Amino acid sequence: MGIIVQKFGGTSVGSIERIQHVANRVIAEVNNGKEVVVVVSAMGKTTDELVQLAKQLTNHPNKREMDMLLSTGEQVSIALLAMALEAKGQRAVSLTGWQAGIQTEAVHGNARISHIDTARIKAHLQEGKVVIVAGFQGVTTDGEITTLGRGGSDTTAVALAAALEAEKCDIYTDVTGVFTTDPRYVKQARKLQEISYDEMLELANLGAGVLHPRAVEFAKNYQVPLEVRSSMAEESGTIVKEEVSMEQHLIVRGIAFEDQVTRVTVQHLPKDLQTLPAIFTALANRGINVDIIIQSTTSSETTSVSFSIHTEDLQETLEVLQSWEGIDVEHESQLAKVSIVGSGMISNPGVAAQMFQVLAAKGIEVKMVSTSEIKISTVIAQEKMVAAVEALHVAFQLEEKEAVVS
């Protein structure tokens, strides 16, 4: 009998009514003859509320204790979903991360799954129960509770699907699939029928918010087929898989964007080989996510480096940089990152040039650029973000219907 892993996000389990709706979705899959493992996030805004409680106590909460605190959110959801299923006559059992055998490395706040011992899950499946696993959390070999970082429930679901050799991992969310860009901002956005792991990875990394990048990486490594679909609407979603049939001319597949970006520029850096790695190591040790990094050396005795961070990390970043003498630090907030993604870029030169032209025609200054084989990211003023996305959406013909060979 095939195993299906279903993952429901915080919005999907945001109320008692929605949990009952999720229970129906789960039972439908059981009635299809599947063994079902369900991964759920914390209800609605629970995680944010817990973070707020902690922030009332301290600006720098102990990360171990944050994991202790935040992991309760998913534990509430799994218990309620199990009750909802039992109330509908479906046998079910909920398991926390440690009960489900989800072992992680000994890092708090952003741990990676190191191993899943599936024995307990399999035993419950054999009893004919739906197994509900708390997303976002795991346990170290020392019995410490860890969390997987933002969007970690996706990772839990995909990792379980891989470990259980599931047929498929369905990611239920509050949107109906992966879109060419965020439909909340750009009304021309169109749902994609398929997308490749690589493209999804770039979009996920770029803040598209539909899927956690680590989850996509996991899915790609273990070739777990994903479907991103709506927990509310009864329609097919977007399949994420290795090879995607694609129209020739569709070079760009999606546009991702995120606000609350800050650019930090460090000047008068000594040109030795130690300083630059030391700075980024210090930032990493504080858990600060540095995104784009730009350095260009000139003939002067010192050099400069610019990088982008989430604006919420600015204060901590400045604290870290204060410990270096002789450097000048400058920063600019109210920025946004806008990125175009598509596997087709590899064989189509000039995409970057076209992107800059589109932005220039709208009077938008590009403050930073970063490229990979299948994406181009630009940092621009936050107030121009949506206008930039709309212009790029038109220029790269994303509103047109794709011709998928099924």
Add this chain to the structure above:
Amino acid sequence: MGIIVQKFGGTSVGSIERIQHVANRVIAEVNNGKEVVVVVSAMGKTTDELVQLAKQLTNHPNKREMDMLLSTGEQVSIALLAMALEAKGQRAVSLTGWQAGIQTEAVHGNARISHIDTARIKAHLQEGKVVIVAGFQGVTTDGEITTLGRGGSDTTAVALAAALEAEKCDIYTDVTGVFTTDPRYVKQARKLQEISYDEMLELANLGAGVLHPRAVEFAKNYQVPLEVRSSMAEESGTIVKEEVSMEQHLIVRGIAFEDQVTRVTVQHLPKDLQTLPAIFTALANRGINVDIIIQSTTSSETTSVSFSIHTEDLQETLEVLQSWEGIDVEHESQLAKVSIVGSGMISNPGVAAQMFQVLAAKGIEVKMVSTSEIKISTVIAQEKMVAAVEALHVAFQLEEKEAVVS
């Protein structure tokens, strides 16, 4: 270095400000040179809120899943208290029930602690950390999360004090100690300086609500000295210990009472030896707490039995009794239990008679009576409850100052 166990109830950790206040209390004990283990309950009304969530899904939530759900409440508290202590410069670590090695029997909703493996707690104490343990919860040998039932955090604290051979267990609560009766209802109520385990046990069992009875039993068995004291006011509380100095004439030490009592009477029971045990076994299997049981056999062919239950268990009780044919079931709700307690009763006959006279003089009908060596319980109309307690408080001279030989 001596170990002190401190327990703080839900009201004491009911807000961020109160948690900070608790942190100060903990640090004061550390500054006294003690190793401190802190047990906390869920914040304020958290447990009630979680129960309400479950009730929206089902009237009979799966007990395993209720434990999964409710145990999150204490986990939030321990994490926040650890953060509060760290923010004040005191190293601390929080542990859930399973992390703290609190093993229980495999019963959900009302498990008993079977064993405490103190290794992890001791290791953290040796690192100079305050150890904060989630009250009310434990784990079975199969890794299932259990809860200890209402007031279980008291039991956690006393059991830890016993297992760690602590000097003392301080139970911090929202009252300043153990009173002759509940001061919220009877303004003449007076705080006791000392009370014996046995008296406290009767008062705890009788719904005085200050201490969980199982905790008192544990304390008595392991001779753990308790102090019940206020988490707000800086004053000494009530010491609970084996032998209490006592004035000769103070026969009654306290008056306990509780409302929401229902009397159930089963008539036309066959006079065989099986039916009565079968009924109470069936009730026990459904987790229904039967309190007072009264049976008096007559010469007729059948017999009858009356017992009291919490009104909230009435519906389930009636369901259980429906399965017996030929019996008649009658019930009366809106009742209350009022009990007088005191070790002095053993050597003073006539206390029951005096109690009945006091109630009769107030026109209060006694509907059920139950006695032990050191307590007499009566079931009366709920609307007369406070009047009965006030009259008994005066009659047994409880408002007078006790003469403790210290």
